[in-house]
Amino acid sequence: MQSTYGLTPDSWEIVLEPDTPAASWSADQVAMAIKAAGERLVASGFTPNFVAPSTTSASTAPGYIDQIAATPGSMQYVKEFSYHRYAGVSQSVLQSIADRAILFGKRTSMLEWIGADQHTLHDDIKFGRISAWQQYTLAFIEAGQGDNGAQYYQIHDQNPANPSISLGTRSKYLRHYFRFVRAGAQRIEAISGNGNFDPVAFINTDGKFVVVVKAQVGGTFRVRNLPNGVYGIKYSTGSTYDVGLADVSLAIGQVLTTTIPASGVMTIYRK
Missing domain, CATH: 2.60.40.1180 (Golgi alpha-mannosidase II)
Structure with a gap:
């Protein structure tokens, strides 16, 4: 990527949703993979910035973070503690993730929940102390799913020669945060x-x-x-x-x- 396009990623995720049956990565596997990949990146002249653990259930994220901390040489390569919101969400869980971020000097992020709205974002800011947040994707073809909160913009291609784009109903509220709170705030x-x-x-x-x-x-x-x-x-x-x-x-x-x-x-x- 660097030699062909002149691009270097700002950050990497070691694995997406490790706590799902499809991925089935243990906390120890995630921690060891971060350590191994981080060492190889450093040896090649890069500065590793991993985002982890990006668990499907927010409540399993603290355990993964604790294992990263318990694995010598792993935590130094992590810049952000991430979670998804498909299960295990509560104010206490969000605060436990935030507490670990404060302890280890990291940022936090909520990086996926289809259907997330302004109430979700507000709680993630207040209790999870997030620095990054998203529903699922920026824009997507409607495909009969309706305005389900997976994307900020819906692409309507019933007439492929003349598609249209509409703003999601949740996006109208989310814009009040995204538009005025700028990167680095x-x-x-x-x-x-x-x-x-x-x-x-x-x-x-x-x-x-x-x-x-x-x-x-x-x-x-x-x-x-x-x-x-x-x-x-x-x-x-x-x-x-x-x-x-x-x-x-x-x-x-x-x-x-x-x-x-x-x-x-x-x-x-x-x-």
């Missing part, structure tokens, strides 16, 4: 005294703040402690998409007050 703490309005907050690499609020109901809320500046506000609900409100100019110490008309997702972002 740092998450910061955000808390709410009202469980109907659940925030996550970030500082992008340009120093600009972003707050994404998952609203269970329509209503008015206030955001405190934003730096001064001009903020854009956008929201999507079940009946609206990407609605922009008037920009708000905040002075130092001023509180931002805004309203979402129904349950949905709102993003407040520094311009």
Whole structure:
């Protein structure tokens, strides 16, 4: 790949979903494979960055991570602890993965669940401390499966000479995170005294703040402690998409007050 195309992968997965009957890789096999492959890559002049264990069940990921840690020479080649969400998901499981990431200085990622939506992403951010996330694929031919949350864009090819592309219903909400929280952003703490309005907050690499609020109901809320500046506000609900409100100019110490008309997702972002 490098000699032919001039490309070097940013990272590798040693095996996909090792806990399935089809793959059936033990935690020890995964750990030893990472060690062996990492040593060979280093010997060839590369810097290994493995993403693991990418288990189908989130609850089996901690055991695989522990085995990687227990295998001398393996953990040094891992940059990210990954999991899928097809089984074994709970707040405590997500936190146990996040705890191991903190302990070993790694990132975390949720890399597959067909049907994942904004509620999924929000929990993975808050409890799993993820740095990467995806449903399944970017775009896919509908093939009679409907809007099942496997892809952000559906390709409709009933007329092959004139196919069309549509945005998935879940994507309209997910866009509020993806569009405004850019690569390299740092998450910061955000808390709410009202469980109907659940925030996550970030500082992008340009120093600009972003707050994404998952609203269970329509209503008015206030955001405190934003730096001064001009903020854009956008929201999507079940009946609206990407609605922009008037920009708000905040002075130092001023509180931002805004309203979402129904349950949905709102993003407040520094311009």
